[in-house]
Amino acid sequence: MKILAVETSCDETSAAVLEDEKVLSNIVLSQISHSRWGGVVPELASREHLKNIVYIMNKALEDAKVNLNEIELVAAANEPGLIGALLIGVSFAKSIAITLEVPFVPVNHIQSHLYSSFIEGAKPDFPFISLIVSGGHTLLILVEGYFNHKILGTTVDDAAGEAFDKVAKLLNLGYPGGPIIDKLAERGNKKFHKFPLATVKDSPYNFSFSGIKTSVLYFLKEIQFEKKASEMLIADICASFQEAITESLVRKTLNAAKEYHIKTITISGGVSANSELKRKFENLRYKGYKIYIPKKDYITDNGAMIGFTALLKYKLSPDKNYFHSESLKETAKPRLTTI
Ligand code: KG4
Ligand code: ZN
Numbered sequence: 001m002k003i004l005a006v007e008t009s010c011d012e013t014s015a016a017v018l019e020d021e022k023v024l025s026n027i028v029l030s031q032i033s034h035s036r037w038g039g040v041v042p043e044l045a046s047r048e049h050l051k052n053i054v055y056i057m058n059k060a061l062e063d064a065k066v067n068l069n070e071i072e073l074v075a076a077a078n079e080p081g082l083i084g085a086l087l088i089g090v091s092f093a094k095s096i097a098i099t100l101e102v103p104f105v106p107v108n109h110i111q112s113h114l115y116s117s118f119i120e121g122a123k124p125d126f127p128f129i130s131l132i133v134s135g136g137h138t139l140l141i142l143v144e145g146y147f148n149h150k151i152l153g154t155t156v157d158d159a160a161g162e163a164f165d166k167v168a169k170l171l172n173l174g175y176p177g178g179p180i181i182d183k184l185a186e187r188g189n190k191k192f193h194k195f196p197l198a199t200v201k202d203s204p205y206n207f208s209f210s211g212i213k214t215s216v217l218y219f220l221k222e223i224q225f226e227k228k229a230s231e232m233l234i235a236d237i238c239a240s241f242q243e244a245i246t247e248s249l250v251r252k253t254l255n256a257a258k259e260y261h262i263k264t265i266t267i268s269g270g271v272s273a274n275s276e277l278k279r280k281f282e283n284l285r286y287k288g289y290k291i292y293i294p295k296k297d298y299i300t301d302n303g304a305m306i307g308f309t310a311l312l313k314y315k316l317s318p319d320k321n322y323f324h325s326e327s328l329k330e331t332a333k334p335r336l337t338t339i
Helices: 032-037 042-064 083-100 109-116 160-170 177-185 210-222 231-259 275-287 303-316 325-331
Strands: 002-007 012-019 022-030 073-079 104-108 128-133 138-145 148-154 264-268 290-292
Touching: 002 042, 002 083, 002 303, 012 042, 012 303, 022 042, 022 303, 032 042, 042 083, 073 083, 073 109, 073 303, 083 104, 083 325, 104 109, 104 303, 109 128, 109 138, 109 264, 109 303, 128 231, 138 231, 148 231, 160 177, 160 210, 160 231, 177 231, 177 275, 210 231, 231 264, 231 275, 264 275, 275 290
Parallel strands: 002 073, 073 104, 128 264, 264 290
Antiparallel strands: 002 012, 012 022, 128 138, 138 148
């Protein structure tokens, strides 16, 4: 089955073509226009998606050497995300599905991160613990089967990626902050300063990252940090901050795995690209844990993970008619009222 999948939930415009589980192409355009604002501007994101989506889809089809009329299933991320941005991907993908008379499968963006660890890799042994760490979400999930998810914990304030982005802003490093901090931290001393862990009182699996961010802010004030600070000082702060975040993520995930007697852990979402986080989780392999991390191309937002999850969802769905364009047309009938 040839699949066209679209991802527009935040600031990446992406389209991918898959043949069953095999990714034939995965085109990602990261919108750079947000960097001067230090964060994603929703209105700008929607306009960029609108401008680029057709080009990105054509490029994905071209790279995959597949014609649009060969597509047998269309998918798009439909939640959660910036509503204006999601609407562009969903409306675009639905229109194509209706025109081609093929099924349309809406995909939850977070679920697609969860399953992204298995693209071009081994399949999971259920149950497993899944840590999803992105720019908008931090979730610790017990996965007992496909789409059988029990949320054990989440963030009570900032998401892990958001904390990286905000601290990078405090240090005047640019956006997105995660990859920049990761790079600078390589040369820094992670024991330079002890920032607090992301604990929440009486809540073993919830995270709170705003405390770490505030503590970085106070620390910068205390040392009278200036824009022209030495590279070494910046590297040390980055390494110490990264240590606090990654240690919090690993500890809570490991506690959950121990409590539920589970030896398989997956990590996914943009922050799972972090080298220190990966290193900490990979070390758990020596303690008998099976660790799954997505391949590089499928870590930050991308269309392939949407297509991969859509296929799983479609295959496992007992009512395939639900996804077909005939029913799409029907549900699209507006209820008109006359005054
Ligand atoms: O999953 P993603 O692409 O988009 C969302 O669904 O939010 O994640 C983006 C987030 C950003 O906050 C970015 O700073 C963070 O992932 N990120 C990283 C790294 N690469 C991306 N955080 C830490 N270290 C990295 N290497
Ligand atoms: Zn994401």
